[in-house]
Amino acid sequence: MTAGATVPAAQSRRWRESDEARGLALISPTLLYAIALLLLPVMIVILYSFWSQDYLTIDRTFTLKNYQEALFQPIYRDLFLRSLSISLVVSVTTVLMAYPIAWYISFHGGRNKNLWLFLVTIPFLTSYLLRVLSWKVILGYEGVLNTGLMASGLIHEPITSLLYNSNAVVITLVHSWVAFAILPIYVSLEKIDRSLIEAGRDLGDTALQSLIRVVLPLSLPGVISAFLIVMIPTVGDYVTPKLVGGKDGVMIATAIQVNFGRAANWPLGAALSVTTMVLVSAAAGMIVLGFRALVRSVR
Amino acid sequence: MTAILSRVRWLPVYLTLFMVFLYFPILLLPLFSFNDAATASFPLTGFTTRWYTALAGNDVMLGAAWNSLVVGLTVSIITTLLAICAARAVTRYRFRGQRPATGLIMAPLFLPEIIVAVSLLIVVLQLGLQLSLLTIVLGQIVFCLPYSMSVLMAGFDGFDRSLEEASLDLGETAFGTFRRVTLPVVAPAILASLLVSFTVSLDEFILAFFLSGTSPTLPVYIWGQLRFAAKLPEVLALGSIMMVASVLLLSAAELFRRNAERRLQARESKS
Amino acid sequence: MTDEPMIRIEGLSKAYGEFLALDDVSLTIREGEFFSLLGPSGCGKTTLLRLIAGFNAPTAGTIAIDGKASTGLKANQRPTNMVFQNYAIFPHLDVAENVGYGLKRLRLSRAEEARLVQEALDMVQLPDLGRRRANELSGGQRQRVALARALVMRPKVLLLDEPLSALDKKLREEMQAELRALQQQVGITFVLVTHDQYEALALSDRVAVMFNGRIAQMDTPMQLYQHPVTRQVADFLGGMNFLDSRILDETGERLTVETERFGRLTLAKPAGFAAAGGRATVGIRPERLRVLWDDERAEHEITGTVASRAYFGETTSLAVRVEGLDAPLSIVETNNFGADGLLVGAEIRLAYDPDALVLMSDLR
Numbered sequence: 032m033t034a035g036a037t038v039p040a041a042q043s044r045r046w047r048e049s050d051e052a053r054g055l056a057l058i059s060p061t062l063l064y065a066i067a068l069l070l071l072p073v074m075i076v077i078l079y080s081f082w083s084q085d086y087l088t089i090d091r092t093f094t095l096k097n098y099q100e101a102l103f104q105p106i107y108r109d110l111f112l113r114s115l116s117i118s119l120v121v122s123v124t125t126v127l128m129a130y131p132i133a134w135y136i137s138f139h140g141g142r143n144k145n146l147w148l149f150l151v152t153i154p155f156l157t158s159y160l161l162r163v164l165s166w167k168v169i170l171g172y173e174g175v176l177n178t179g180l181m182a183s184g185l186i187h188e189p190i191t192s193l194l195y196n197s198n199a200v201v202i203t204l205v206h207s208w209v210a211f212a213i214l215p216i217y218v219s220l221e222k223i224d225r226s227l228i229e230a231g232r233d234l235g236d237t238a239l240q241s242l243i244r245v246v247l248p249l250s251l252p253g254v255i256s257a258f259l260i261v262m263i264p265t266v267g268d269y270v271t272p273k274l275v276g277g278k279d280g281v282m283i284a285t286a287i288q289v290n291f292g293r294a295a296n297w298p299l300g301a302a303l304s305v306t307t308m309v310l311v312s313a314a315a316g317m318i319v320l321g322f323r324a325l326v327r328s329v330r
Numbered sequence: 331m332t333a334i335l336s337r338v339r340w341l342p343v344y345l346t347l348f349m350v351f352l353y354f355p356i357l358l359l360p361l362f363s364f365n366d367a368a369t370a371s372f373p374l375t376g377f378t379t380r381w382y383t384a385l386a387g388n389d390v391m392l393g394a395a396w397n398s399l400v401v402g403l404t405v406s407i408i409t410t411l412l413a414i415c416a417a418r419a420v421t422r423y424r425f426r427g428q429r430p431a432t433g434l435i436m437a438p439l440f441l442p443e444i445i446v447a448v449s450l451l452i453v454v455l456q457l458g459l460q461l462s463l464l465t466i467v468l469g470q471i472v473f474c475l476p477y478s479m480s481v482l483m484a485g486f487d488g489f490d491r492s493l494e495e496a497s498l499d500l501g502e503t504a505f506g507t508f509r510r511v512t513l514p515v516v517a518p519a520i521l522a523s524l525l526v527s528f529t530v531s532l533d534e535f536i537l538a539f540f541l542s543g544t545s546p547t548l549p550v551y552i553w554g555q556l557r558f559a560a561k562l563p564e565v566l567a568l569g570s571i572m573m574v575a576s577v578l579l580l581s582a583a584e585l586f587r588r589n590a591e592r593r594l595q596a597r598e599s600k601s
Numbered sequence: 602m603t604d605e606p607m608i609r610i611e612g613l614s615k616a617y618g619e620f621l622a623l624d625d626v627s628l629t630i631r632e633g634e635f636f637s638l639l640g641p642s643g644c645g646k647t648t649l650l651r652l653i654a655g656f657n658a659p660t661a662g663t664i665a666i667d668g669k670a671s672t673g674l675k676a677n678q679r680p681t682n683m684v685f686q687n688y689a690i691f692p693h694l695d696v697a698e699n700v701g702y703g704l705k706r707l708r709l710s711r712a713e714e715a716r717l718v719q720e721a722l723d724m725v726q727l728p729d730l731g732r733r734r735a736n737e738l739s740g741g742q743r744q745r746v747a748l749a750r751a752l753v754m755r756p757k758v759l760l761l762d763e764p765l766s767a768l769d770k771k772l773r774e775e776m777q778a779e780l781r782a783l784q785q786q787v788g789i790t791f792v793l794v795t796h797d798q799y800e801a802l803a804l805s806d807r808v809a810v811m812f813n814g815r816i817a818q819m820d821t822p823m824q825l826y827q828h829p830v831t832r833q834v835a836d837f838l839g840g841m842n843f844l845d846s847r848i849l850d851e852t853g854e855r856l857t858v859e860t861e862r863f864g865r866l867t868l869a870k871p872a873g874f875a876a877a878g879g880r881a882t883v884g885i886r887p888e889r890l891r892v893l894w895d896d897e898r899a900e901h902e903i904t905g906t907v908a909s910r911a912y913f914g915e916t917t918s919l920a921v922r923v924e925g926l927d928a929p930l931s932i933v934e935t936n937n938f939g940a941d942g943l944l945v946g947a948e949i950r951l952a953y954d955p956d957a958l959v960l961m962s963d964l965r
Binding site for chain 1: 341342344345348349351352353355356358359362369370371372373412413415416418419420422423424425426427428431434435437438439440441442443444445446448449450451452453456468469471472475526529530532533535536540549552553556562565566569572573576577580581584588591
């Protein structure tokens with residue numbers, strides 16, 4: 032709509048009473064809060080990543096020095112690679128584990144769909160720190176698994192490789208996030224018109240073909256958001272590598288935390304944060320595109 | 331048909347294994363919190379409640395619990411108020427910029443939490459603010475908004491606009507309509523949002539860790555105790571209490587949410 | 602009754618951005634009248650009803666209700682009440698609380714309020730359901746509660762937004778009869794929005810047929826059906842055989858035209874008649890063509906061949922190909938004698954009354 036020059040007063044009154052104006056007015060407190068405490072801070076982090084720090088003073092001349100360090104220092108490069116590969120393995124595993132569960136609840140949940148969803152999501156909403164702690168308790172040298180297996184006579188020596196490595200990080204993260212991956216997949220499965228599947232079967236699809244040719248493509252948006260909703264947050268996980276990762280399981284968040292804490296090199300910490308986001312978005316984006324192409328090719 | 335039947339048979343097995351995987355680690359905490367040993371390992375050595383008794387006399391822990399309660403209440407109330415506005419705006423009106431605005435509010439779900447934490451830390455320190463419970467509250471509101479929004483958007487989405495019109499049509503004022511119709515119908519969703527955001531705040535660690543000053547919340551306190559192996563049983567006892575509290579709060583939230591859903595569904599199925 | 606109509610609408614328009622939902626509509630509705638707004642979805646009928654109720658403000662034009670200009674008055678300040686399409690029964694209140702919702706603001710005594718609620722429930726034949734929860738009601742019961750809730754307010758005008766469309770066919774027919782009886786009992790002006798032409802014809806004193814935000818024709822049901830002014834109105838109100846004709850002569854209110862097979866006819870010009878290039882559209886309803894059996898004779902006859910038929914039990918629909926006509930004639934024949942002779946390919950004779958033919962503008 033263009034603002035007419037002839038009746039501006041009436042026009043502006045009408046605009047103030049329109050859905051547009053009311054919606055904007057109503058969302059503005061929340062939106063301003065999110066802008067002030069999320070968008071602006073993230074922008075400031077991006078700014079910082081282009082500055083440099085000399086002891087305690089910030090030098091505000093533009094520099095790419097931090098990114099050079101972040102990308103080419105072997106420690107950081109290794110941390111990025113490990114963080115990306117761990118989050119990739121975790122997200123693929125969670126999606127694979129979550130899909131059958133979401134499928135079962137959606138297609139066979141019957142009257143108890145909501146109950147199942149609730150049971151599945153409860154662990155996700157309880158303390159994340161405590162869940163990581165319980166895996167430390169399970170996988171420790173004198174932990175539940177080792178002592179349990181020894182008590183049952185299956186092993187005689189504790190297995191040393193359980194805790195303090197990447198595998199422990201992956202197991203813990205999968206446990207933490209798998210429930211969360213179920214929700215988007217479930218939602219997209221619920222949206223599928225059941226008669227489409229019946230139509231496919233009627234036209235000769237076997238159960239497996241029906242899954243691959245009808246259900247999977249139609250639930251693809253859910254699979255993709257489940258994948259993203261796990262991969263992006265896990266790449267920056269801090270607690271899990273700290274508690275169960277040991278030396279071999281350190282991830283990039285530890286380096287970020289060190290630069291904002293003891294080492295107090297904010298610009299480098301900022302550059303590491305930004306690089307993490309850019310790398311994980313790029314990696315996730317490529318994987319999503321590849322996966323779409325794959326699903327399209329089996330139609 | 332046989333393929334489908336066989337799938338129906340192995341899926342429940344998988345579902346059972348999955349639930350064991352999901353719940354086994356969580357149930358271990360309460361199990362060992364009652365075990366009469368300083369380490370969490372098999373075989374169990376005997377039943378005791380002494381770890382819980384020790385907790386009751388632990389003033390630092392009780393202080394942290396009080397902090398968590400204050401933070402949790404403040405966060406859940408402010409978050410829910412903000413989320414009510416935003417959820418109402420996006421479910422009731424169509425306006426330009428709706429998608430990016432909603433996207434920004436929901437973004438913390440899709441971001442590594444540490445990035446949210448360090449960016450808030452920079453801003454807080456730049457502004458010269460002291461790290462305190464207030465800074466935790468400010469940060470956790472950002473983090474809880476997406477959860478609150480999801481609960482409330484679902485609650486408001488089923489809300490039929492013609493109910494409000496019917497009320498106006500019967501002579502009620504705009505405010506009276508809000509009080510007599512809108513609020514009672516969406517009340518369960520609002521309660522659910524309060525409970526969910528309180529639970530999320532209670533269990534939230536990263537933001538509290540980065541943004542807390544000298545007074546910790548419970549998760550930050552636990553983190554500090556993890557350095558001392560001897561403290562583990564007490565931490566397990568505290569963790570068990572927090573787990574039980576979370577589950578109870580979430581179950582209550584779920585009951586409210588379902589109550590709301592049932593009301594709205596009854597209307598839809600008949601029309 | 603006074604001369605002033607209950608509702609007077611003048612030059613009413615409503616625009617949503619570029620889209621004109623209602624385009625310069627004027628009409629009056631008398632006190633105690635059962636008035637229907639009929640048209641396909643998107644024709645502006647619901648927009649018009651919502652403007653009368655006060656849910657939306659018009660872009661231009663005025664609405665006066667009971668002699669009072671209602672510009673600027675919100676829905677809660679108007680002497681109108683509405684029955685919503687989905688009934689909008691408050692889910693958190695029981696039936697009596699729903700019906701008493703509007704009374705609460707009048708600060709009546711508890712006993713008086715209860716009496717009025719019970720009266721309203723009796724009127725819609727739900728005397729015992731006061732304590733029932735909203736989600737325990739059937740569709741028909743919800744509809745009655747919505748009616749009682751609106752009527753208990755003693756509105757000057759009751760607005761009904763497709764109130765029967767959510768009900769199944771049998772229940773809908775029952776409720777139609779009840780609605781009509783109720784209107785006569787309370788004597789309130791009813792304005793009904795519907796897309797169902799049978800509902801509009803059966804219930805209303807007058808009907809306004811709307812297309813594209815405008816009123817195409819406003820008349821009594823019988824006039825509308827028998828003398829539609831445009832091809833579009835004729836089509837919307839039921840089956841119609843359209844015939845092309847050449848204009849021979851025009852004398853004041855009448856027109857003489859020449860048609861294939863139906864010959865030369867002199868017909869009344871409908872309001873706002875517009876001819877196109879010396880040609881005019883003439884129509885005859887399918888039921889006004891009658892099959893002649895055996896050696897029965899009629900003054901006006903045509904012969905044709907049955908091209909297709911559909912048997913409906915009480916009636917049979919036929920498409921009859923007639924030499925010289927572009928399209929087959931459709932005929933609805935009541936099966937008084939069974940329908941045994943009416944087979945595809947059979948040669949039949951049809952009788953018609955020249956008075957049954959009408960002249961229409963060619964708006965589609």
